[in-house]
Amino acid sequence: MQIAPRTNAAVSADVVIFTIYEGRLSVLLVRRVTAPYAGLWCLPGGLLDEGEALDDCAQRVLLEKTGIQGVYLEQLYTFGQPGRDPRGRVLSVAYYALVPYDRLHVRGGVERLDWFPEDELPPLAFDHRQIVGAARRRLVGKLEYSTIALQFMPEEFTLSSLQGVYETILGERLDKRNFRKRLQALNCLEDTGKRYSGGKHRPARLYRAKSPGEVRIIK
Structure with a gap:
């Protein structure tokens, strides 16, 4: 051949x-x-x-x-x-x-x-x-199946800013309550004990990734 x-x-x-x-x-x-x-x-x-x-x-x-x-x-x-x-x-x-x-x-x-x-x-x-x-x-x-959005976040951030990243990428609004329930189930964040006081709203809690630089696959 x-x-x-x-x-x-x-x-x-x-x-x-x-x-x-x-x-x-x-x-x-x-x-x-x-x-x-x-x-x-x-x-x-x-x-x-x-x-x-x-x-x-x-x-x-x-x-x-x-x-x-x-x-x-x-x-x-x-x-x-x-x-x-x-x-x-x-x-x-x-x-x-x-x-x-x-x-x-x-x-x-x-x-x-x-x-x-x-x-x-x-x-x-x-x-x-x-x-x-x-x-x-x-x-x-x-x-949908990983924690990849955390790679866009600074060292400390609010949950609202993280939700904003998801909404920016997806091009759609997300329900705040459902989004936070999902984050809680992922167990990928920890509370820094600090608060962000920008704007007219009450200070928001600041969080950080538990494993920065790591993308965890959700099974």
């Missing part, structure tokens, strides 16, 4: 970085300065180095392109449609990262960085709009 020659393909890691910014789910994008697609926006990404693990490549891309490190990072899906990159055959192993906005220290450089609401993205290079869409669907689905 004759075996057809295999195609040599490069592998890249591309990262969808989500945060909640000004009450909206937002994505960090990089403006390309070289061909192809010079001037268009894209996800932070880079080619896999020889002998480099995929997860290490994604973490390196985050650090080199944005200065972000030490955040929740999860592999999403592999995108390998022929023709997705005009330079040749490139397989993209996509990741998504979740970052509390108060922990962001994005550094500038030759490539311009900016935040865009997930539902108002500019024209994107390659198939990166498809990748963002897949990442959002994964995030929405995972809200």
